[in-house]
Amino acid sequence: MSRRVVVTGFGGITALGHDWETIAAKLRARRSGVRFMPEWSGYPDVNSKLAAPVAPYELPPQYNRKSMRSMGPVAVMSTRASELALEQAGLIGHPVLKSGMTGVAHGACAGSAEPTMAFGRMAESGSTRGLTSNTYVQMMSHTGAVNISLFFGITGRIIPASSACTSGSQAIGFAYEAIKFGKQTVMIAGGGEELSVGPTAVFDTLFATSRRNDAPETTPRPFDKQRDGLVIGEGAASLVLEELEYAQARGAKIHAEVLGFGCNSDGAHITQPQVETMAKVMQLALEDAGLPASAIGYVNAHGTATDRGDVAESIATQRIFGNKMPISSLKSYFGHTLGACGSLEAWLSIEMMRAGWFSPTINLDEVDPACAELDYLMGEGRKLQVDHIISNNFAFGGINTSLIFKRWP
Amino acid sequence: MRPQDAFQTLKDTLIEQFDLDPVKITPEARLNEDLDLDSIDAVDMIIKLQELTGRKVSPEDFKNVRTVADVQHVIEKLLTENPVA
Numbered sequence: 001m002s003r004r005v006v007v008t009g010f011g012g013i014t015a016l017g018h019d020w021e022t023i024a025a026k027l028r029a030r031r032s033g034v035r036f037m038p039e040w041s042g043y044p045d046v047n048s049k050l051a052a053p054v055a056p057y058e059l060p061p062q063y064n065r066k067s068m069r070s071m072g073p074v075a076v077m078s079t080r081a082s083e084l085a086l087e088q089a090g091l092i093g094h095p096v097l098k099s100g101m102t103g104v105a106h107g108a109c110a111g112s113a114e115p116t117m118a119f120g121r122m123a124e125s126g127s128t129r130g131l132t133s134n135t136y137v138q139m140m141s142h143t144g145a146v147n148i149s150l151f152f153g154i155t156g157r158i159i160p161a162s163s164a165c166t167s168g169s170q171a172i173g174f175a176y177e178a179i180k181f182g183k184q185t186v187m188i189a190g191g192g193e194e195l196s197v198g199p200t201a202v203f204d205t206l207f208a209t210s211r212r213n214d215a216p217e218t219t220p221r222p223f224d225k226q227r228d229g230l231v232i233g234e235g236a237a238s239l240v241l242e243e244l245e246y247a248q249a250r251g252a253k254i255h256a257e258v259l260g261f262g263c264n265s266d267g268a269h270i271t272q273p274q275v276e277t278m279a280k281v282m283q284l285a286l287e288d289a290g291l292p293a294s295a296i297g298y299v300n301a302h303g304t305a306t307d308r309g310d311v312a313e314s315i316a317t318q319r320i321f322g323n324k325m326p327i328s329s330l331k332s333y334f335g336h337t338l339g340a341c342g343s344l345e346a347w348l349s350i351e352m353m354r355a356g357w358f359s360p361t362i363n364l365d366e367v368d369p370a371c372a373e374l375d376y377l378m379g380e381g382r383k384l385q386v387d388h389i390i391s392n393n394f395a396f397g398g399i400n401t402s403l404i405f406k407r408w409p
Numbered sequence: 410m411r412p413q414d415a416f417q418t419l420k421d422t423l424i425e426q427f428d429l430d431p432v433k434i435t436p437e438a439r440l441n442e443d444l445d446l447d448s449i450d451a452v453d454m455i456i457k458l459q460e461l462t463g464r465k466v467s468p469e470d471f472k473n474v475r476t477v478a479d480v481q482h483v484i485e486k487l488l489t490e491n492p493v494a
Contacts, residue, residue: 206452207468271449 001182005258006408008247009091009240010347011084013077013192015052015233015334018084020351027348027359028381032333034216034231046201048209050216052233052335053195070137071147072112074339077236078144078192079151082106085188086152089240089252101185103156105175106145106192106238107167108339113196115139144192144236144339156184162339165302165395167191168237169342172403173261175241185243190343192236199338200232206271208306220305220336221363222329223314223371230304233335237344256350257406259388260289266398273309278316278392278400285390285402286320293321296404297386298358299374300349302393303329304336311370313394318372326384328377332362342393342401349391350405357383410461415484419477422457436478444477454480462487 012018015033016026026033033052040049059080068076082104086092096102110116115138118130137143142160149158157178161171168191175187193199203209210219210229221227247254262284266274286293299321302313317327330345331337337344352358360381367376391403410418420434429444440446446454451474455466458480464487474480 205456206449269447269449 003180003182004244005176005179005241006244006247006254007239007256007258007350007405008242008252008254009085009087009089010237010255010351011081011086011088012235012237012344012347013054013057013081014235014237014344015054017055018057023348024351024355027333030360030362032217032362033233034219034335036213036216040197043197043201046197046204047211048200048204048229048231049213050210050219050231051195051200052231054235067151070134070150072114072138072143073194074108074112074192074236075138075143075147077194078106078108078190078238079147081190081192081236082148082188082238083151085238085240091186091240096186098153098155100155102154103158103175103178103184103187104145104148104154105159105161105171105178105187105189106142106148107161107163107171108141108144108191108193109162109164109167109199111139111141111143112194113198148188154188161191163395163399164397165336165338166342166393166399166401167339168344169346169391169393169401169403170263170399172239172241172258172343172346173263173401176258176261179241179243185246187241188238189241190236190238191339191341193234193337193339195232195234203230203232210305218363220332222301222303222305222332222361223310223367223376224305224364225366225368227305227307227310227368230306230331231335233337235334235337235340235344237340237347239343239347254408255354256408258403259406260285260291260404262288262402264400266400268398271396273312273394274398275312275316275319277398278312278394279319281400281402282316282320282390282392285404289404291388291404295388296321296390297326297384298349298353298389299325299327300345300389300391301327301329303331303361305331309394310368313392314371314374317392318374323373324375326358326375326377326382328359328361328381330359332364333359345393346391346403346405349389353386353389353405353407356385357381410488412485412488415481415488418461419481419484422461426453426457434477436476436481438477439475440477440480458484464488
């Protein structure tokens with residue numbers, strides 16, 4: 001059985017806003033969400049003091065003590081993003097949510113920081129101070145997926161796609177396959193991550209973070225000759241995926257079709273990217289979509305602004321798509337949103353395809369000669385009418401994903 | 410650590426942290442080709458050296474390090490030149 005899968009809703013909590021119009025205005029204005037973090041002055045050994053926190057967001061009354069007791073910030077953002085997506089899809093209160101035909105695929109690098117610390121404190125001090133009935137549920141890496149399911153009463157499959165930087169994209173891919181192979185009819189798919197100094201320290205230890213603490217608006221600089229590492233962000237983004245005939249029967253508005261998903265791994269090194277397998281994953285997505293490389297009009301890069309990552313990704317991309325493929329990285333605006341990036345970047349890429357305009361990589365002034373030749377969008381971005389886009393993400397442990405979306409007429 | 414202890418301390422660290430055969434740890438031994446240490450091991454070595462020397466080590470210090478003797482010289486330089494961090 002192979003059914004067609006379409007996107008009927010999007011939602012997100014991001015550094016540039018929580019709806020496409022607001023975000024689009026900032027993208028066009030080349031406004032980054034990165035800022036200096038005076039809050040981190042208590043961590044002298046962490047060299048990078050930059051991050052891209054989410055813009056303030058409101059929670060309607062259904063978010064109360066009881067409904068939020070099992071949620072830390074990542075679960076709150078993941079749930080709210082999913083709610084916005086369901087609202088757009090016209091599915092809030094729809095019987096399909098509780099019918100068993102709807103499932104959730106969501107992930108993050110990790111659960112919430114506060115409850116994690118409570119367990120750490122217990123191990124160090126022997127005291128269980130801070131542990132409550134909900135500490136574990138807030139800490140577990142699939143806290144977003146579980147809380148989304150509980151909040152909406154969803155009774156289908158929960159697919160925990162917690163694979164660090166490919167969480168959001170794997171979630172979309174596995175959700176697409178669940179529907180494609182007839183196991184679910186509707187899926188909420190995406191990822192989230194909350195900001196804490198932890199992830200920055202992870203990359204800081206590997207000398208992979210940007211240290212331009214006095215010039216936050218100039219970093220990160222994906223593919224740029226003067227890049228000096230990544231900047232950590234946060235947020236959540238969810239897509240509603242639906243079986244095509246079901247969506248059409250209920251009169252849903254369709255934004256795009258999920259045409260292909262490629263997923264493989266390097267099997268080589270815990271952090272160093274491998275060009276061969278990164279190129280292969282794009283090929284796998286094309287094969288799944290039944291498309292030649294020439295059908296793709298735009299590549300949304302993972303583009304984290306690390307020394308090695310950008311080079312490997314550009315070489316892999318050029319190998320499959322040639323040196324004239326338009327490409328840009330949204331991480332130049334949002335920083336690296338970790339668990340959220342796969343779904344955040346997929347969402348915005350689809351919106352850009354529908355708008356006929358693709359954002360540039362901001363802070364890209366001079367392409368690093370070590371990066372392969374591609375059509376790197378710079379300046380004001382580009383007006384482009386394309387029918388197919390590809391969004392790529394690559395994670396620690398060598399997990400690679402590639403998603404192909406087709407414009408819905 | 411005194412500068413004259415650098416080689417022995419380094420040798421002990423390499424044996425303990427990376428499970429290396431003591432016989433292989435000579436000044437000429439190449440970190441990558443002979444001792445099978447990669448970029449992540451280099452990061453962990455830098456972290457350990459910061460602990461042992463009480464000095465901050467930057468990736469620049471390690472850019473041209475290839476052999477055990479190169480690491481020894483970095484340690485000696487840190488201990489004699491820089492004030493305690």
